Amino acid sequence: MTFGSSFLSMLMATHARLLIVLFASMSLSAPALAQADPLPSWNDGAAKTAITAFVEATTRPGPKFVAPEARVATFDQDGTLWVEHPMYTQLIYCLDKVPAVVAKKPELATVEPFKTVLSGDHEAIAKLSMPDLEKILAATLSGMTVDQFDDEVKKWIASAKHPRWKRPYTELAYQPMLELLKYLRANGYKTYIATGGGQDFVRVYAQQAYGIAPEQVVGTAGGIKYGYDKNGQPTLTKEPKLLLNDNDAGKVEGIHLVIGRRPYLTFGNSTGDRQMLEYTAAGDGARLAMLVLHDDATREYAYGPARGLPDSKVGTFTQALYDEAQKKNWVVISMKSDWKRIFAFEP
Amino acid sequence: MTFGSSFLSMLMATHARLLIVLFASMSLSAPALAQADPLPSWNDGAAKTAITAFVEATTRPGPKFVAPEARVATFDQDGTLWVEHPMYTQLIYCLDKVPAVVAKKPELATVEPFKTVLSGDHEAIAKLSMPDLEKILAATLSGMTVDQFDDEVKKWIASAKHPRWKRPYTELAYQPMLELLKYLRANGYKTYIATGGGQDFVRVYAQQAYGIAPEQVVGTAGGIKYGYDKNGQPTLTKEPKLLLNDNDAGKVEGIHLVIGRRPYLTFGNSTGDRQMLEYTAAGDGARLAMLVLHDDATREYAYGPARGLPDSKVGTFTQALYDEAQKKNWVVISMKSDWKRIFAFEP
Numbered sequence: 001m002t003f004g005s006s007f008l009s010m011l012m013a014t015h016a017r018l019l020i021v022l023f024a025s026m027s028l029s030a031p032a033l034a035q036a037d038p039l040p041s042w043n044d045g046a047a048k049t050a051i052t053a054f055v056e057a058t059t060r061p062g063p064k065f066v067a068p069e070a071r072v073a074t075f076d077q078d079g080t081l082w083v084e085h086p087m088y089t090q091l092i093y094c095l096d097k098v099p100a101v102v103a104k105k106p107e108l109a110t111v112e113p114f115k116t117v118l119s120g121d122h123e124a125i126a127k128l129s130m131p132d133l134e135k136i137l138a139a140t141l142s143g144m145t146v147d148q149f150d151d152e153v154k155k156w157i158a159s160a161k162h163p164r165w166k167r168p169y170t171e172l173a174y175q176p177m178l179e180l181l182k183y184l185r186a187n188g189y190k191t192y193i194a195t196g197g198g199q200d201f202v203r204v205y206a207q208q209a210y211g212i213a214p215e216q217v218v219g220t221a222g223g224i225k226y227g228y229d230k231n232g233q234p235t236l237t238k239e240p241k242l243l244l245n246d247n248d249a250g251k252v253e254g255i256h257l258v259i260g261r262r263p264y265l266t267f268g269n270s271t272g273d274r275q276m277l278e279y280t281a282a283g284d285g286a287r288l289a290m291l292v293l294h295d296d297a298t299r300e301y302a303y304g305p306a307r308g309l310p311d312s313k314v315g316t317f318t319q320a321l322y323d324e325a326q327k328k329n330w331v332v333i334s335m336k337s338d339w340k341r342i343f344a345f346e347p
Numbered sequence: 348m349t350f351g352s353s354f355l356s357m358l359m360a361t362h363a364r365l366l367i368v369l370f371a372s373m374s375l376s377a378p379a380l381a382q383a384d385p386l387p388s389w390n391d392g393a394a395k396t397a398i399t400a401f402v403e404a405t406t407r408p409g410p411k412f413v414a415p416e417a418r419v420a421t422f423d424q425d426g427t428l429w430v431e432h433p434m435y436t437q438l439i440y441c442l443d444k445v446p447a448v449v450a451k452k453p454e455l456a457t458v459e460p461f462k463t464v465l466s467g468d469h470e471a472i473a474k475l476s477m478p479d480l481e482k483i484l485a486a487t488l489s490g491m492t493v494d495q496f497d498d499e500v501k502k503w504i505a506s507a508k509h510p511r512w513k514r515p516y517t518e519l520a521y522q523p524m525l526e527l528l529k530y531l532r533a534n535g536y537k538t539y540i541a542t543g544g545g546q547d548f549v550r551v552y553a554q555q556a557y558g559i560a561p562e563q564v565v566g567t568a569g570g571i572k573y574g575y576d577k578n579g580q581p582t583l584t585k586e587p588k589l590l591l592n593d594n595d596a597g598k599v600e601g602i603h604l605v606i607g608r609r610p611y612l613t614f615g616n617s618t619g620d621r622q623m624l625e626y627t628a629a630g631d632g633a634r635l636a637m638l639v640l641h642d643d644a645t646r647e648y649a650y651g652p653a654r655g656l657p658d659s660k661v662g663t664f665t666q667a668l669y670d671e672a673q674k675k676n677w678v679v680i681s682m683k684s685d686w687k688r689i690f691a692f693e694p
Binding site (some may be wrong): 199200216217224226233260282347 | 537547554560579590608
């Protein structure tokens with residue numbers, strides 16, 4: 001196919017805007033840039049190679065090619081995309097909201113577990129039982145409209161700071177994972193979050209923090225009730241009722257419910273992601289399942305108990321999960337050795 | 348901005364593929380084609396004008412502009428995108444599957460409502476009660492893996508024919524609505540189905556019939572159970588348990604669950620779509636809510652009971668809904684006068 005240059009000149013004169021578009025796509029496809037490392041915060045090694053080899057194999061013509069519309073990648077959030085220690089961010093949000101809840105219902109001030117949370121006694125708070133925590137979740141994550149909830153989370157996430165780094169939680173997204181998300185999207189993969197955290201909570205900041213749109217966030221979801229406010233305007237109210245527990249097998253069920261496709265790539269970091277990895281890996285053709293191992297106490301945290309790392313209730317990565325990963329060729333990402341840089345703010 | 352023609356020649360030589368891309372986008376943006384009617388099966392009138400004026404206002408710079416990522420349009424399926432009379436297609440599927448269910452469980456042959464369905468007595472079948480129908484739905488829509496179900500629906504939808512037109516149901520998609528879906532997508536709108544029908548059922552053929560991907564189908568969803576087959580492979584099994592009843596207020600709740608955004612446009616045709624229209628229209632900025640009125644007994648069906656049309660249990664459009672539409676500026680589409688052509692196969 002050839003085109004006369006006079007025709008091109010005419011084109012240039014009349015379609016300057018299109019040429020700008022052309023140049024934009026050109027700069028993306030120029031060989032020099034295409035060969036630039038899309039994952040500069042990853043050290044060379046098995047993990048990085050597994051990712052780039054997979055993406056190349058599934059996006060170029062060949063036996064492992066995956067049709068663009070089927071390119072789905074799912075990511076756990078806590079401990080996979082951002083820091084989850086010393087406590088899940090959403091749980092900190094819930095504890096932070098307790099004073100506001102008690103201000104509206106003063107009778108709660110003397111009732112457990114609210115009394116303990118108000119005391120500010122960190123040790124006592126850390127010892128709260130699951131039923132107690134559930135009471136706090138129900139009180140702070142339901143009873144308001146989704147619009148009110150969105151506003152509250154938006155304000156909180158813009159101002160709250162992590163106790164160690166004294167930075168907003170959204171700045172504690174892992175830089176290597178942000179590069180990975182962009183790299184996958186640049187290769188036609190739709191990137192989804194599949195989180196045990198609240199779907200409504202994560203949707204508030206996922207676009208800003210990860211470039212992931214609300215409709216691509218699958219998470220634990222409570223009941224939603226349609227109704228009307230005092231002006232007769234429709235409202236959606238968050239109910240203290242669990243609709244989808246997006247953990248363990250629930251992650252796969254949530255993926256089926258919201259996406260309706262089996263992922264080609266899945267990234268997790270704990271036992272709560274096991275079934276999602278298993279389901280992903282069991283698909284036909286090429287599939288990639290990876291787990292982030294937190295083995296870097298200096299730059300982030302070290303916990304397992306896999307590989308003799310300290311045990312943790314938050315983001316547990318058992319030795320059994322590690323052994324299963326080895327057996328099934330799920331790739332374990334060592335934070336310490338695979339990640340050159342953890343956070344964007346690091347020098 | 349200017350470019351030397353020698354540079355362009357070089358470009359032409361080295362980037363032939365990009366030029367093809369350029370030409371492809373050129374033909375899309377060429378003025379002659381842009382002015383071609385994107386909705387040729389719609390007669391000129393208030394309905395067509397409402398659509399084109401809305402799309403222009405929300406996609407061009409101005410006070411009603413909608414950011415591309417927020418452009419969401421939701422469509423009811425039965426009676427809005429395809430024929431729903433004399434009976435919902437999925438219900439016909441369920442009745443058709445009864446012999447296969449009974450073959451596996453012969454004891455059902457003498458038990459109601461299966462006995463009546465097996466009798467083939469159309470009048471008796473039409474009189475089955477809701478609890479009876481629910482037994483048939485449970486028996487034919489659950490108990491199998493999602494993969495088995497997909498296969499069964501795929502086979503059925505490829506071979507089953509509508510009793511009146513003797514054509515596959517997917518050919519009974521309304522041509523004006525197919526044009527509308529394409530027109531909206533060409534203008535950056537994501538098109539979603541929000542159906543009272545089964546989410547898993549509609550997902551099987553939505554891409555083929557409407558160009559709508561599985562992840563853009565919101566529908567009635569049953570419980571899904573993660574488990575393993577006899578070879579230890581992960582399976583998802585459909586359970587006889589209702590998770591989301593995607594009708595009435597449930598449509599809005601389903602939209603929140605799966606999409607997490609309020610639609611800018613919504614299309615329905617019955618009382619089951621009322622809350623979805625109300626919720627859409629209550630959003631800020633420009634919003635468009637429309638209802639298809641089946642007032643064409645000759646080319647399709649006529650039912651209401653709005654406007655004195657015959658009453659119907661399937662796709663009921665009450666006079667109250669019609670009055671509300673008038674009051675709230677929801678646009679009613681008259682199948683008879685607004686649609687030049689109903690089906691693609693018509694001359």
